[in-house]
Amino acid sequence: MSTCSSTTPPKAAMARLVNSLKGVSSRRLRQKFPDLVRHYYRASKLWSGSYFAGPVGGAPLSVVKQYIEQQNRPA
Secondary structure (H helix, E strand, O other): OOOOOOOOOOOOOOOHHHHHHHHHHHHHHHHHHHHHHOOOOOOOOOOOOOOOOOOOOOHHHHHHHHHHHHOOOOO
């Protein structure tokens, strides 16, 4: 799971922002780690097409980070 926090204007298209971030990060990761190209050569894409975006209700960033980190731990 990959996470990113962002403050965007209400009129900004979230899908456009996410696709841009995925495209740039994919190019940079493939340049830095050439083995990724060989590993994902059949899919020809690094990220899935889906994403989740949701409000955090004004929670402090430290609380949000802690919540996200706990999601990666098996029960």
